[in-house]
Amino acid sequence: MFNEAYWINRHKQGYAKAAWRDKPSPFAQFAKKFVPEKSLILELGAGIGQDGLWFAREGFDVIQTELGETGLEVAREAAKAKNIKNIKIMKLDMTGSYPFSDNYFDVVYAHSCIQYFTKVETEKIFKEIYRVLKPKGILAVLVNSVNDLEYNQGPKIADNYFKIKGLRKRYFTENEIKDYINDSFKIIILDEKGESYKDQEVDNHGMIRLIARK
Secondary structure, three states: OOOOHHHHHHHHHHHHOOOOOOOOOOHHHHHHOOOOOOOOEEEEEOOOOHHHHHHHOOOOOOEEEEOOOOHHHHHHHHHHHOOOOOEEEEHHHHHOOOOOOOOOEEEEEEOOOOEEEEEHHHHHHHHHHHOOOOOOEEEEEEEEEEOOOOOOOOOEEEOOEEOOOEEOOOEHHHHHHHHHHHHOEEEEEEEEEEEOHHOOOOOOOOOOEEEOOO
Protein backbone atom coordinates (compact mmCIF):
# COMPACT_ATOMS: atom_id res chain seq x y z
CA MET A 1 0.00 0.00 0.00
CA PHE A 2 1.43 3.37 -1.05
CA ASN A 3 1.92 5.74 1.90
CA GLU A 4 1.51 9.18 0.32
CA ALA A 5 1.75 11.02 3.66
CA TYR A 6 5.11 9.42 4.41
CA TRP A 7 6.59 10.44 1.07
CA ILE A 8 5.23 13.99 1.28
CA ASN A 9 7.04 14.36 4.60
CA ARG A 10 10.24 12.86 3.17
CA HIS A 11 10.18 15.28 0.26
CA LYS A 12 9.55 18.34 2.41
CA GLN A 13 11.66 17.50 5.46
CA GLY A 14 14.42 15.33 4.04
CA TYR A 15 15.04 15.29 0.34
CA ALA A 16 14.43 18.99 -0.29
CA LYS A 17 17.25 19.89 2.09
CA ALA A 18 19.66 17.12 1.12
CA ALA A 19 23.09 18.14 -0.15
CA TRP A 20 22.82 15.46 -2.85
CA ARG A 21 19.42 16.67 -4.05
CA ASP A 22 20.58 17.47 -7.61
CA LYS A 23 23.37 14.90 -7.92
CA PRO A 24 23.02 11.59 -9.78
CA SER A 25 23.15 8.69 -7.35
CA PRO A 26 26.24 6.48 -7.13
CA PHE A 27 24.22 3.67 -8.69
CA ALA A 28 23.12 5.81 -11.65
CA GLN A 29 26.73 6.70 -12.36
CA PHE A 30 27.70 3.02 -12.10
CA ALA A 31 24.80 1.80 -14.26
CA LYS A 32 25.53 4.32 -17.03
CA LYS A 33 28.56 2.25 -18.03
CA PHE A 34 26.17 -0.48 -19.20
CA VAL A 35 23.67 1.77 -21.01
CA PRO A 36 24.04 1.70 -24.81
CA GLU A 37 24.15 4.96 -26.74
CA LYS A 38 20.81 6.44 -27.82
CA SER A 39 18.92 4.26 -25.34
CA LEU A 40 15.32 4.84 -24.35
CA ILE A 41 15.24 4.44 -20.56
CA LEU A 42 12.27 3.63 -18.36
CA GLU A 43 12.88 4.79 -14.79
CA LEU A 44 10.62 3.21 -12.19
CA GLY A 45 9.89 4.78 -8.80
CA ALA A 46 11.86 7.92 -9.58
CA GLY A 47 11.41 9.59 -6.19
CA ILE A 48 12.86 13.11 -6.42
CA GLY A 49 13.86 12.38 -10.00
CA GLN A 50 17.52 13.34 -10.04
CA ASP A 51 18.71 10.13 -11.72
CA GLY A 52 16.33 10.27 -14.67
CA LEU A 53 17.07 13.96 -15.16
CA TRP A 54 20.79 13.20 -15.16
CA PHE A 55 20.36 10.42 -17.74
CA ALA A 56 18.43 12.88 -19.89
CA ARG A 57 21.18 15.51 -19.55
CA GLU A 58 23.64 12.80 -20.60
CA GLY A 59 21.72 12.51 -23.88
CA PHE A 60 19.40 9.56 -23.30
CA ASP A 61 15.64 9.68 -23.86
CA VAL A 62 13.88 8.99 -20.57
CA ILE A 63 10.38 8.10 -19.46
CA GLN A 64 10.43 8.78 -15.74
CA THR A 65 7.66 7.31 -13.57
CA GLU A 66 6.48 7.74 -10.01
CA LEU A 67 3.25 7.02 -8.16
CA GLY A 68 3.24 9.87 -5.66
CA GLU A 69 1.94 13.25 -6.75
CA THR A 70 4.59 15.08 -4.70
CA GLY A 71 7.42 13.26 -6.42
CA LEU A 72 5.90 13.90 -9.84
CA GLU A 73 5.57 17.60 -9.08
CA VAL A 74 9.17 17.85 -7.88
CA ALA A 75 10.48 16.04 -10.96
CA ARG A 76 8.45 18.17 -13.37
CA GLU A 77 9.62 21.39 -11.73
CA ALA A 78 13.24 20.25 -11.91
CA ALA A 79 12.95 19.30 -15.58
CA LYS A 80 11.35 22.65 -16.37
CA ALA A 81 13.96 24.61 -14.41
CA LYS A 82 16.78 22.83 -16.23
CA ASN A 83 14.97 23.07 -19.59
CA ILE A 84 15.29 19.33 -20.18
CA LYS A 85 13.18 18.31 -23.17
CA ASN A 86 14.09 14.64 -23.71
CA ILE A 87 12.27 13.39 -20.63
CA LYS A 88 8.63 12.48 -20.12
CA ILE A 89 7.36 12.32 -16.54
CA MET A 90 4.27 10.26 -15.83
CA LYS A 91 2.34 8.55 -13.06
CA LEU A 92 2.71 4.77 -12.86
CA ASP A 93 1.75 2.09 -10.38
CA MET A 94 4.65 -0.36 -10.57
CA THR A 95 2.46 -3.26 -9.49
CA GLY A 96 0.00 -2.79 -12.36
CA SER A 97 0.20 -3.32 -16.10
CA TYR A 98 2.56 -0.84 -17.73
CA PRO A 99 1.07 1.24 -20.58
CA PHE A 100 3.85 0.31 -23.01
CA SER A 101 4.06 -2.26 -25.76
CA ASP A 102 6.26 -5.35 -25.63
CA ASN A 103 10.00 -4.83 -26.31
CA TYR A 104 9.70 -1.05 -26.01
CA PHE A 105 12.67 0.07 -23.87
CA ASP A 106 16.42 -0.34 -24.20
CA VAL A 107 16.90 0.02 -20.43
CA VAL A 108 14.77 -0.28 -17.30
CA TYR A 109 16.29 1.49 -14.30
CA ALA A 110 14.98 1.05 -10.73
CA HIS A 111 16.78 2.70 -7.81
CA SER A 112 15.55 1.63 -4.35
CA CYS A 113 11.94 1.18 -5.42
CA ILE A 114 11.40 -2.58 -5.90
CA GLN A 115 11.60 -3.19 -2.17
CA TYR A 116 8.23 -2.15 -0.83
CA PHE A 117 6.02 -4.93 -2.13
CA THR A 118 4.70 -8.40 -1.38
CA LYS A 119 6.37 -11.37 -3.01
CA VAL A 120 3.54 -11.71 -5.52
CA GLU A 121 3.72 -8.01 -6.41
CA THR A 122 7.50 -8.18 -6.76
CA GLU A 123 7.23 -11.15 -9.11
CA LYS A 124 4.71 -9.23 -11.21
CA ILE A 125 7.01 -6.18 -11.39
CA PHE A 126 9.88 -8.28 -12.75
CA LYS A 127 7.55 -9.89 -15.30
CA GLU A 128 6.39 -6.49 -16.55
CA ILE A 129 9.98 -5.27 -16.73
CA TYR A 130 10.86 -8.30 -18.85
CA ARG A 131 7.89 -7.69 -21.14
CA VAL A 132 8.67 -4.05 -21.91
CA LEU A 133 12.43 -4.54 -22.36
CA LYS A 134 13.79 -5.11 -25.85
CA PRO A 135 15.77 -8.28 -26.54
CA LYS A 136 19.29 -7.68 -25.13
CA GLY A 137 17.89 -4.75 -23.14
CA ILE A 138 19.53 -3.79 -19.86
CA LEU A 139 17.97 -4.04 -16.40
CA ALA A 140 19.58 -1.97 -13.63
CA VAL A 141 18.18 -2.48 -10.12
CA LEU A 142 19.30 -1.36 -6.66
CA VAL A 143 17.61 -2.79 -3.54
CA ASN A 144 18.27 -3.14 0.18
CA SER A 145 19.94 -6.33 1.38
CA VAL A 146 19.35 -8.43 4.49
CA ASN A 147 22.60 -6.91 5.82
CA ASP A 148 21.02 -3.46 6.02
CA LEU A 149 21.10 -1.82 9.46
CA GLU A 150 17.30 -1.57 9.44
CA TYR A 151 16.76 -5.27 8.81
CA ASN A 152 14.49 -6.85 11.46
CA GLN A 153 14.02 -3.48 13.18
CA GLY A 154 10.24 -3.52 12.91
CA PRO A 155 7.26 -5.90 12.94
CA LYS A 156 7.75 -8.84 10.58
CA ILE A 157 5.16 -9.19 7.82
CA ALA A 158 6.74 -12.09 5.93
CA ASP A 159 10.19 -13.51 5.27
CA ASN A 160 12.60 -10.56 4.88
CA TYR A 161 9.63 -8.17 4.81
CA PHE A 162 9.02 -5.75 7.69
CA LYS A 163 7.16 -2.64 8.66
CA ILE A 164 9.90 -0.03 9.12
CA LYS A 165 9.17 3.60 10.06
CA GLY A 166 5.68 3.48 8.62
CA LEU A 167 6.64 1.64 5.43
CA ARG A 168 6.47 -1.98 4.39
CA LYS A 169 9.99 -2.78 3.25
CA ARG A 170 11.59 -5.87 1.76
CA TYR A 171 15.25 -6.87 2.17
CA PHE A 172 16.85 -9.19 -0.38
CA THR A 173 19.59 -11.77 -0.70
CA GLU A 174 21.45 -12.28 -3.96
CA ASN A 175 19.83 -15.71 -4.31
CA GLU A 176 16.37 -14.16 -3.98
CA ILE A 177 17.19 -11.73 -6.79
CA LYS A 178 18.20 -14.71 -8.93
CA ASP A 179 14.86 -16.34 -8.13
CA TYR A 180 12.91 -13.25 -9.13
CA ILE A 181 14.61 -12.88 -12.52
CA ASN A 182 14.21 -16.66 -12.93
CA ASP A 183 16.78 -17.22 -15.71
CA SER A 184 14.97 -14.63 -17.86
CA PHE A 185 18.03 -12.40 -17.75
CA LYS A 186 21.76 -12.94 -18.11
CA ILE A 187 23.42 -11.50 -15.01
CA ILE A 188 26.26 -9.07 -15.67
CA ILE A 189 26.70 -7.74 -12.11
CA LEU A 190 25.10 -9.03 -8.92
CA ASP A 191 26.80 -7.97 -5.71
CA GLU A 192 26.37 -6.07 -2.45
CA LYS A 193 28.59 -3.12 -3.33
CA GLY A 194 25.76 -0.67 -3.93
CA GLU A 195 25.13 2.43 -1.85
CA SER A 196 22.98 5.55 -1.71
CA TYR A 197 23.75 9.05 -0.45
CA LYS A 198 21.26 8.86 2.39
CA ASP A 199 22.73 5.55 3.57
CA GLN A 200 26.24 6.99 3.40
CA GLU A 201 25.11 9.61 5.91
CA VAL A 202 24.45 6.90 8.51
CA ASP A 203 27.31 4.61 7.45
CA ASN A 204 24.91 2.01 6.07
CA HIS A 205 26.45 0.19 3.11
CA GLY A 206 26.05 -2.99 1.11
CA MET A 207 22.95 -2.55 -1.05
CA ILE A 208 22.38 -5.17 -3.73
CA ARG A 209 22.98 -3.97 -7.25
CA LEU A 210 21.89 -5.93 -10.30
CA ILE A 211 22.87 -5.28 -13.88
CA ALA A 212 21.42 -7.86 -16.26
CA ARG A 213 20.65 -8.33 -19.94
CA LYS A 214 17.42 -9.75 -21.34
